[in-house]
Each structure stands twice: as C-alpha cells, then as structure tokens.
Amino acid sequence: MDPATKAGALQVLGEVFEAAVAGRADWKAWGLDAGKVEAISALLCGSDALRGMEQAYGSAAPPRLMALHTALVTLAFGIAWAQHWSDSATMEPRRGKVARLRAREAGAAGAAGAAGAKETKPGATAVALEQAFGALAEITRVAEGGREETFEVLSAAIEAPLRSPCYQALWKAFTRPLTDEGGSEGEAVSLLDLEEPGARVKFERLYVRAHAEQMETPTGVEVTRGLLEIDPVRPQILREMLMEGMARWNRQPALGAWGAPGVPHLALEDLYEEPRVRRKGRPTYFWRSRSTPILERIRALLKKHPIVGVRGEPGCGKSLTARILAWDWAKAFLHKRAPSAPRPFFPVFIRGDADIVPHEVCLDEIIPRALRHRAAELQIKAAAEIGEAARPSWSGPVVYLVDGLDEAALTAAEVEALFRQLKDRTCGPHRAVVFSSAGALPSPVELRGIPMLRVVPLCGVAGFLEIAKGLSIHETGVHDWLHRWRLLNGTAYLSEEEFSQRNLHWALPTPLLLLMTVMMWAELPAEGAPVTRADIYERVFRRFVVSKCREDQAQHRPVVEATATLLARLVKRGEIDAALAEEDGSAAQAQAVLWLLGRLAWEGQRCARRGRALTVREVKAILRDELGMPDDGGENQGDDQADAQAAESLISVGALLVLQPGDEEGHARLVFTHGSFREFLVARYWATQLQRAVVASPSREHAEEISAGLLGARLLGSCDESFAFLLQILDGPGWTDVQRAGLVAWGASRFNEESPAFEDAQVPRWSEDQRPALREAALAIGSSVKGSAGVSMERPSSLRSLVGGPWVDDARVVVLAPGLRGRGALLQGADLRGANLEEACLEGADLRGADLRGAKLRGADLRRANLRKAVLEGADLREANLEEANLERAVLRGARLKEATLCGASLGGAMLQGADLEGADLSMATLEGATLRGASLQDANLFGARLKGVSLEEVVIKGAVLEGVQLDEETQGSERKRQTPH
Known part of the structure; x- marks a missing residue:
C-alpha cells in the first residue's frame, strides 16, 4: 500500500x-x-x-x-x-x-x-x-x-x-x-x-x-x-435484519428525531418507567399493592390467552411498553438457543396510525404493510419485497403488537372486524397484544374471553392526593423516574414540594407529560401561575422549532430562505401578525413552521376520513394551492424549485416531530411520533382559524372561506383530545372575554346552518356531507368556551338533524352542548349517549325512545319533556327539573337523580333499580308498576305519590316524606312491619 x-x-x-x-x-x-x-x-x-x-x-x-x-x-x-x-x-x-x-x-x-x-x-x-x-x-x-x-x-x-x-x-x-x-x-x-x-x-x-x-x-x-x-432475496436474512433493527430500539430517542437540535438524546431504556396495571376494580390510594408490573403481567397472560388488551389514557406509557416488548422479543429471536429450548416469538410491530388503513381492515394486508414500514424505517431499499419475503412462517411462534389502535381512525364496526380476525389468526403458537385507549375498544361482547389490563397512572388515579394523604412520592413510581432524569440531564432533583408549589401535580401521572414538564421547568411561570397542558406543549414545540430555525441559519441557507418565503405568505394571508414577523426572525419563522405543522396535522385527519395516508403530495398541494409557493415539478426551475424542496425538507424531516417511513408505492408518508402531538397541532390550527374568523371580523365571504378550511374531518371523537387542547387555548390569556363572546356567536351561527356541504358538488351524496362535523365542533365550542351561556337552537329539529347526519356514515355524533337552549326540541329516538347537556333548557322536548345512557343532564330543565321509553341508564340528572315530565317505562338503572325535581312526573313502569333519588322531590308523582329494587329514596319527598304495585324491598327510605302516599295493602303491611320497633 x-x-x-x-x-x-x-x-x-x-x-x-x-x-x-x-x-x-x-x-x-x-x-x-x-x-x-x-x-x-x-x-x-x-x-x-x-x-x-x-x-x-x-x-x-x-x-x-x-x-x-x-x-x-x-x-x-x-x-x-x-x-x-x-x-x-x-x-x-x-x-x-x-x-x-x-x-x-x-x-x-x-x-x-x-x-x-x-x-x-x-x-x-x-x-x-x-x-x-x-x-x-x-x-x-x-x-x-x-x-x-x-x-x-x-x-x-x-x-x-x-x-x-x-x-x-x-x-x-x-x-x-x-x-x-x-x-x-x-x-x-x-x-x-x-x-x-x-x-x-x-x-x-x-x-x-x-x-x-x-x-x-x-x-x-x-x-x-x-x-x-x-x-435481498433471502427471507431469513430479511427477518434477522428486521429483528436486529428492532433489537436496538432500546437506544432509540424517546422523543424527537436523532440529532434534532434542541432535543436531548433521551434513549427509551433510560427514561422508561414500567407502568403497573390492574385487571379488575378501581384504583385506590393503595393501588401499588393491588397492581402488578405490566411486562410481567402480559407475559403471564399470553401463556393462557391468545389475545391480551392494554388500555389507558394517552401518554401513560402504552406505546413505550409496546416498543420495549418488541425489543425484548427481538433480542430473544436473535439469540442462539439450544435445540430443545422453546422457539422464541417473532414480533410483528403494527402501528395503528401508519399500518392500518381506514376502511381496509384485513390482516393479510396489514401484516406485510407493517413489515414493509419497519424495513423503510431502516431505509432498506428492498422494502417492496420484504412484506412477503420476511413474513413469518405460520407454524412458528408469532406475536402481533398492535400499538395505538385508537390512532387507526376506524369505525366501531371495523374495530370489531379487526378483533374477529385476530381471534381467527391467534391459534396455536400465535399471540397478539393490543394497546389502545378505552374509547376505541369494541363492545364487551366482542372482548369476551380477552383479558383487558388497565394502566395505572404513575401517581395513582387521584393524582397528587396520595402525597396529601401522607403517601410519599417514592411509593408512586415518580421518584424513580425523576431520579433517572436528574442523572441523565445533570440537573437538580425536583421534589414533590416543587410540583405542588407550581400547581403542576396534574402532570405527574402521565409519563410523556411529566417528561415535557421537566424539560421546560426553567421556562414555566413562577409559583401559583396557572399552567395548562396546552401551554406546556406550546413551549416544547416552540423550543424545538426555534432551535431548528437557528441551526438552519448557520448551516442550511436554502431552508432559511424557504422558511422566510413561507412566513411572508402567511403574513400576507393574515395567519401571522406582521409586527411579530419584524420583531424576531427565529421566533417568527418558528411560528410559520408551527402553523404549517398544524395544517398538516389537520390535513392528516382529512386524509384519514377519505381512507388514505398523508404523504408529501399533500404537502406540495398545500404549499402550491393555498400558499402560492412554487412546486418542484413542471416548469418551475432554479431557485423556486430549491425553495419548494427545502420547505418540504423543513416540514417533513427537520420539524422533529414528523417521521417519513416510505410506503409500498414509494411515496413518503407523514406520521406523527405521538398521537397527542397531532391532537395539539390540530387544536392549534383550529385556534388560528377561529382567530381569523372571529377576532379579525372578516367579511361574510371571507368567513365562509375560513370555515371551508375546517371542513373534511371531525374535530371531536371518543379517542381524540384535540377539542380538549383547543378549549385550553381558547380559555387562555390569548383570548379576551369579548373575543370569546364572538366565538359563541360564531358557534351558534355554524350550528344552526343545516344546509349540506359536499366536496364534489357535481355528485352529492349524504354520506359525503361535511357540514355535520363542523356543526358538531361549532356547537361544542360555542357551548363550552369560558363565559358561554349556551347556544340557542333556531329550529326544534336543529339538534336532531345534527345527530342523525353521521348515522349515514355509521358514526355517532359527540354532543357537547352545556347550556343549550332548545325548548320543544324534536329528538325522538335520537342517539345522545354520553351527551353533555348540563344546564340545558329542553322544556317540552320530545325525547321518546332517545338513548341517553351516561348523558350529563345535571341541572337541565326538562319540564314537561316526553321521555317515554327513553334509556337514561347511568345518566347524571342531579338537580335536574323534571316536573310533570313523562318518564313512563323509561330505563333509569343506576341513574343519579339526587335532589332532582320530579313533582307530578309520570314514572309508571319505569326501571329505577339502583337509582339515587336522595333528596328528590317526587311529590304527586306516579310510580305505579315502577321497579325500585336497590334504589335510595333517603330524605326524598313522596307526598301524595302513587306507589301502587311498587315493592319497597331493599329500598332505602330513611327520612323520606311518605305522607299521603298511595300503596297496595300488601306493600303497606310490609312497610308497617319495617317501621315497627323490635
């Protein structure tokens, strides 16, 4: 040489x-x-x-x-x-x-x-x-x-x-x-x-x-x-390469991308605090003695059950646990074992948001797609063939890890179909573990025989109350996590007193939120200042993006120029204040990037509704069609092409929180690393659009254009917290009371607009009507924002038309309308399960046969309402006014009617088993033939009530007013016997 x-x-x-x-x-x-x-x-x-x-x-x-x-x-x-x-x-x-x-x-x-x-x-x-x-x-x-x-x-x-x-x-x-x-x-x-x-x-x-x-x-x-x-043609090599990549997941960053500026390198195994789970019952202050470590519990259950479910709140560690399990099983698969030893599992990691396509629920397509995406994450060019080549042998042990089922945007019927396929597939040595929030799981009938584990929060279900009751933070799992953070970051140890002084105890139960809180500890407000989850997410995102923009200024000049172009276009559109853009270059550019990230998050939800993934193609369309930035194809050449490519790079790669695993067609998919990131960005985008629609007081034509940008997907959902983030933003210091009042008016206007809106006006179909989703969100925003007195219905059928619209698409509307003013509303047979109608005025409403299971109707005005055969099981009707209401044969099992007014109400044949009627006013009410077994009528007023044919066995009537009550002779004899002292 x-x-x-x-x-x-x-x-x-x-x-x-x-x-x-x-x-x-x-x-x-x-x-x-x-x-x-x-x-x-x-x-x-x-x-x-x-x-x-x-x-x-x-x-x-x-x-x-x-x-x-x-x-x-x-x-x-x-x-x-x-x-x-x-x-x-x-x-x-x-x-x-x-x-x-x-x-x-x-x-x-x-x-x-x-x-x-x-x-x-x-x-x-x-x-x-x-x-x-x-x-x-x-x-x-x-x-x-x-x-x-x-x-x-x-x-x-x-x-x-x-x-x-x-x-x-x-x-x-x-x-x-x-x-x-x-x-x-x-x-x-x-x-x-x-x-x-x-x-x-x-x-x-x-x-x-x-x-x-x-x-x-x-x-x-x-x-x-x-x-x-x-x-690339040997299946065994492909499998081993996938397992080798998965066997290094323990050193992958737990947050953000590798080498991203402003993001500390926090490896998964360094920050992972193993959650504890419970099988049955509710957590108590001594939850730790009644719970078990999740990894141990899952492995034990898989020996007896083919499928194990894990449910928990967002950010509680479900996804990290799924990755830890995949890492551990991948190591075991690669380890050389004796011939007599049991064959290890081949883990197939399935991401709900990336690998499960809405409206195409088929495991024979999901499994190869998941393998291709795992190969694409390793940047393997043979990803097109790896799906089938690396598919595990059906005779060998396989475990399917379905992470984030709630992120898959599936309907209830599709979720049930997926579980049925998993039951068929998990026979012999095959197993499956499904991680999801509770709202995305199928009905108890479909889950029969599947053990469901509930993740216990790090600090218990009551949050920081354990410490107030003398339970040390050392006993809750938080102490160990904070100690590891101190060793990794080199900062002083944060004690429970410091969290209490800053009123941040609510962040302790959720590992992801706890991580983001300690990362931003030095920048959070002083003692006593209110801090919301949206505030913490905003600060974390802004730090990441500002760090990226500052790095680009020194190293990536084309990206800086593209970001400046993006900022200029957003200022021109009124999305960003021109004064802010002139004050601080990095901060203004960060605002532009965050706006575009929010726009992409919302576009991702719109794409999911149409059953396809968000790709770079959508990014190009937004840059070109909405912002007027140059595309990288066609006749655009030179600097314009460089600007477009640099902007795409900044959004899809450098924005830290978006990944790009390639799909089978070779297009780059955009997938957010955590569902809560997407939810916050969606809420942030909605807040900016509402700011333009309400605060800027645009013309009617401009307002319609802004509202049109909010069509195409649902803001509310049983497994989505975008609305919760949005409400925290709207109730924050960035909005005044006057602006919020304008927001209530906007919500009422959009809710009462019942005309349909179609994406393709040439061939309209009811299943493609986009207006119900916007009306649903507008009603919730106008009713829930701070200072709102409620939204008024212009027509008795306004709410009915909203509730019935999504039924065409096999969906159920989420009704968040506290304080709704809807006298005489026509809601016969409406599906209002879980609806929030607290303090609503529904006097004289027609609710015959309506499904109100679990509905919140506390303090609602239901005088003379027709609730015949309505299902109110588990509903909250405390302090509600049901005077002269018709509740004949209504189902009120377990309903809470404490201090409710039922004077003159008709409850003939009603099912009130286990209902709480403590302190309720039932004077002159008719309860003939009603079932009261296990109900509580303590301190209730039953003056002149008709109870013929009603058994009072196992009914608590201590302190009740029974003057003038009409009872059967047999019932009267039993009652006298109960009241005779022994």
Whole structure:
C-alpha cells in the first residue's frame, strides 16, 4: 500500500477517535465525508481485508460499508475509552505510570501532574491506532465463497460487536504494555487500566452500549441498509435484519428525531418507567399493592390467552411498553438457543396510525404493510419485497403488537372486524397484544374471553392526593423516574414540594407529560401561575422549532430562505401578525413552521376520513394551492424549485416531530411520533382559524372561506383530545372575554346552518356531507368556551338533524352542548349517549325512545319533556327539573337523580333499580308498576305519590316524606312491619 494512503487513513481514524474522546460523538461532528471514507476503504482493501468481498460482490459498496463500520467501531471504542478512564477508581495511584507514559510520548520529562489517560498527547493513541489497523489485515479475512458468506461476515461484525475484527485489533493494541524509555523500573503501562476487578467486563459493557448508539445514527442505518442489499432475496436474512433493527430500539430517542437540535438524546431504556396495571376494580390510594408490573403481567397472560388488551389514557406509557416488548422479543429471536429450548416469538410491530388503513381492515394486508414500514424505517431499499419475503412462517411462534389502535381512525364496526380476525389468526403458537385507549375498544361482547389490563397512572388515579394523604412520592413510581432524569440531564432533583408549589401535580401521572414538564421547568411561570397542558406543549414545540430555525441559519441557507418565503405568505394571508414577523426572525419563522405543522396535522385527519395516508403530495398541494409557493415539478426551475424542496425538507424531516417511513408505492408518508402531538397541532390550527374568523371580523365571504378550511374531518371523537387542547387555548390569556363572546356567536351561527356541504358538488351524496362535523365542533365550542351561556337552537329539529347526519356514515355524533337552549326540541329516538347537556333548557322536548345512557343532564330543565321509553341508564340528572315530565317505562338503572325535581312526573313502569333519588322531590308523582329494587329514596319527598304495585324491598327510605302516599295493602303491611320497633 502507498505509505501516503496509509497515513491519510490513519489520520482520519485518529480524528474520529479524538472526536469521541473530546465528547463530540455526534455523527455530524466528526464529519465523515466521501474522501475520508475512501481513505479508510483504501486502507482496508490494500491490506487484502476486503479483496474477497470485492470479487464476490463486484462493486465498491461493501468496502464502503466496512469503512463506515470501522469508523463507527473506532468512535464507539473512543467513547468507551474516555468513560473507562473517567470512571477509574485506581486513577490516583497510577498517576506516576501515566506521567511516564506521557513523558515518553512527548519526549519531555517531569510531566507528573497528568490527571489521566485522556490528557496524554495524541502520540500514544496514534501509535496504538497504527498498530491496530496495521494488524487488521492479519485477523480480518473475508471469504471469497460468495455473497452469503460475505453477508455472514458483515452481519457477525454488527450483531456481535465484541467479535468485530476492528474491535479485536483495537483491544490488542490498547492493552499492549508500553514500558518507560529506559526500562529502569521495569514497570509496564498500557492505555487501558485492567488492574481493577471486573475492569474488562465493565469496558466491554461501555463499548457495546456506545456501539449500539452509533448504529442508530444515520451512518449506522446506512451500514445496516447496505448490508441487507447484499442479498435481498433471502427471507431469513430479511427477518434477522428486521429483528436486529428492532433489537436496538432500546437506544432509540424517546422523543424527537436523532440529532434534532434542541432535543436531548433521551434513549427509551433510560427514561422508561414500567407502568403497573390492574385487571379488575378501581384504583385506590393503595393501588401499588393491588397492581402488578405490566411486562410481567402480559407475559403471564399470553401463556393462557391468545389475545391480551392494554388500555389507558394517552401518554401513560402504552406505546413505550409496546416498543420495549418488541425489543425484548427481538433480542430473544436473535439469540442462539439450544435445540430443545422453546422457539422464541417473532414480533410483528403494527402501528395503528401508519399500518392500518381506514376502511381496509384485513390482516393479510396489514401484516406485510407493517413489515414493509419497519424495513423503510431502516431505509432498506428492498422494502417492496420484504412484506412477503420476511413474513413469518405460520407454524412458528408469532406475536402481533398492535400499538395505538385508537390512532387507526376506524369505525366501531371495523374495530370489531379487526378483533374477529385476530381471534381467527391467534391459534396455536400465535399471540397478539393490543394497546389502545378505552374509547376505541369494541363492545364487551366482542372482548369476551380477552383479558383487558388497565394502566395505572404513575401517581395513582387521584393524582397528587396520595402525597396529601401522607403517601410519599417514592411509593408512586415518580421518584424513580425523576431520579433517572436528574442523572441523565445533570440537573437538580425536583421534589414533590416543587410540583405542588407550581400547581403542576396534574402532570405527574402521565409519563410523556411529566417528561415535557421537566424539560421546560426553567421556562414555566413562577409559583401559583396557572399552567395548562396546552401551554406546556406550546413551549416544547416552540423550543424545538426555534432551535431548528437557528441551526438552519448557520448551516442550511436554502431552508432559511424557504422558511422566510413561507412566513411572508402567511403574513400576507393574515395567519401571522406582521409586527411579530419584524420583531424576531427565529421566533417568527418558528411560528410559520408551527402553523404549517398544524395544517398538516389537520390535513392528516382529512386524509384519514377519505381512507388514505398523508404523504408529501399533500404537502406540495398545500404549499402550491393555498400558499402560492412554487412546486418542484413542471416548469418551475432554479431557485423556486430549491425553495419548494427545502420547505418540504423543513416540514417533513427537520420539524422533529414528523417521521417519513416510505410506503409500498414509494411515496413518503407523514406520521406523527405521538398521537397527542397531532391532537395539539390540530387544536392549534383550529385556534388560528377561529382567530381569523372571529377576532379579525372578516367579511361574510371571507368567513365562509375560513370555515371551508375546517371542513373534511371531525374535530371531536371518543379517542381524540384535540377539542380538549383547543378549549385550553381558547380559555387562555390569548383570548379576551369579548373575543370569546364572538366565538359563541360564531358557534351558534355554524350550528344552526343545516344546509349540506359536499366536496364534489357535481355528485352529492349524504354520506359525503361535511357540514355535520363542523356543526358538531361549532356547537361544542360555542357551548363550552369560558363565559358561554349556551347556544340557542333556531329550529326544534336543529339538534336532531345534527345527530342523525353521521348515522349515514355509521358514526355517532359527540354532543357537547352545556347550556343549550332548545325548548320543544324534536329528538325522538335520537342517539345522545354520553351527551353533555348540563344546564340545558329542553322544556317540552320530545325525547321518546332517545338513548341517553351516561348523558350529563345535571341541572337541565326538562319540564314537561316526553321521555317515554327513553334509556337514561347511568345518566347524571342531579338537580335536574323534571316536573310533570313523562318518564313512563323509561330505563333509569343506576341513574343519579339526587335532589332532582320530579313533582307530578309520570314514572309508571319505569326501571329505577339502583337509582339515587336522595333528596328528590317526587311529590304527586306516579310510580305505579315502577321497579325500585336497590334504589335510595333517603330524605326524598313522596307526598301524595302513587306507589301502587311498587315493592319497597331493599329500598332505602330513611327520612323520606311518605305522607299521603298511595300503596297496595300488601306493600303497606310490609312497610308497617319495617317501621315497627323490635
């Protein structure tokens, strides 16, 4: 080999090693450009290390892969070497040895004050590196047998880092004794201190961890991707590559993208706090003694049940648990086991938002799609074939991990169909674990036989009340998490008192929210200032995007110019205040990026309603059609094309919270890393549009244009918290009382607008009517915003038309209308399950046969309303006015009617089992033939009530007014017997 070539390669590897020792381990910092890779490749090829591979493969790609992996090994070795010396307990007694080593290398005596091997001049490490890579040809021989053997050599170097030829050469060189120049003392010094007990094992552990982290960087992903491309037709290789990628998930960032500015590198295993789960019953203050760790519980249940369900609130750790399980099973799959040992699971990880297409629920399509997407995340070019090639054998053990079923945007019927397919598929050695929020799960009938685990919040169901009752935070799981955060971030420990002083105890039960809170701790308001979840999300997003914009100003000028163009277009449209754009460039650009992210989040929901994924095609359409920015095709060339491409890069890649796994058609899909991120961005976008529609007081034509942008999808949903985020924004300091009053008027206007709106006016169909979703949201906004007195119905059938519209599309409307004023409303047979109609005025309303199970009607005015045969099971009717209402044969099991007014009401044949009628006014009411078993009539007023044919067995009537009550003779005798003292 040319000595100059060898010297250049050794210089490159020396720079890599020095970057690791200096703490610049990020792949961007040590700058491995094409020239440096070529130098390392020349060194390896010149030493015959890769000559066999070249003959087998016939291209320059494998030498590049080995060169990249050699650089990564060198970087990981340097990281471990620096940590080895910084953690050495025997450093102080060995100062003399290190000093003599330094004197030998520097050619100067008397350097006795050296603090450790990291302070030695580069000469010592340069000699060791030269020895290591000079000897690499002697221990690295790639066979000339063919591609398969080539793959095995490369795969072994990645899968078993300690068996890598490069690592073995470095280990041998760094442990070789280096004596003093004169050798008078005969004392050997090496670059690794192995005298401490267990030092070798500790160093190997440091190296393996550093190697795993580097394999997750873009350079490491390129090595993994290129390795698969050596032989893309072998199914077993594809499966193993997928499992190798999944086996490194523990070192993947728990938040944001790798190397994203402003985002600390928080690995999954470092921040994961294993949740605890309960099978039955409600959590109590002693929940920890009645719950079990989730991983242990899932594994135990899978031995007896083919399907296990896990439900919990958003951000409680379901997705992290799913990834931890996939990582653990992937490691077991790759581990060499004895022939007699049970075969390990092959985990198939299915993301609800990316792998399950709405309206196309078929496992035979979902499974290959999921495998293709996992391959695309590794940037494997063979993703088009991997779906079928890497599909697991149906005779082997397989576990399907369905993460985020609530993010799949499926109807109730589609969810039930998916569960039926899982039941059919999970026979023999096949198993499935489904993670979802409670609202997306199917009916109890479909879940029969499937154990459902409920995730217990970190701080218990009552939040911070455990601490108030003397239960230490150490007993809730939060303490361990905060302690690990302090070790990772190097900040002071946050105590429970500090959370209490800032009134942030509500953030403790949810791991994701807890993480975001401690990240923004220094920027949160002082003690006592109100902080909402939307405030924390806004601060986190703004920090991420501002950091990205500032980085781009120094490194990516085209992206900066594209962002400036985007900002100018948004200022012109009135989306962003012109004064803000002139004050701070980075902050204004961040606002523009956040606006576009919100627009993309909303477009994603619109695409899901149409049964397709959000891709870069939609990004281009928004930039071109709505904002007038140039497209990258057609006649646009030069700077316009660069601006469009840079803007897309900024939104889909650099925005930190959006991923782009390629789908089977080769288009880039946009998937948010967490459902709550999408929900917040949707709410943020809606808030900006409402600001324009209400605060700016546009013309009617302009207002219609703004409202048209809010059509196409639903804001409300049983598994979606976008409306909760929006309400926090609208009730925040950014809106005044006058502006909120205008918002109520806007909500009433849109709710009462019953004319349909179709995307395609040429061929209108009721199933394509987009107006009900906007009316549903407008009613909720106008009724729920702070200071609202409620929305008035212009026509008795206004609410009925809203409730009936989604039925065509097999959906159920979410009615959030506290304070609704709808006298004489026509709602016969309406589906109002779970509706919020507190303090609503529904006097004289026709609710015959309506389904009001679980509805909130506290304080509602239902005088003379017709509720005959209505289902009010579990409804909240406390303090409601039901005077002279018709409740004949109504179902009121478990209903809460405490202090309700039922004077003169007709309750003949009503089912009131277990109902709470404490303090209710039932004077002159008719309850003939009603069922009251288990009901409570304590302190109720039954003056003159008719109770003929009513059994009072197991009915609590303590303190009730029974004067003038009309009872059967048998009932009267039983009552006298109950009241006779013994």
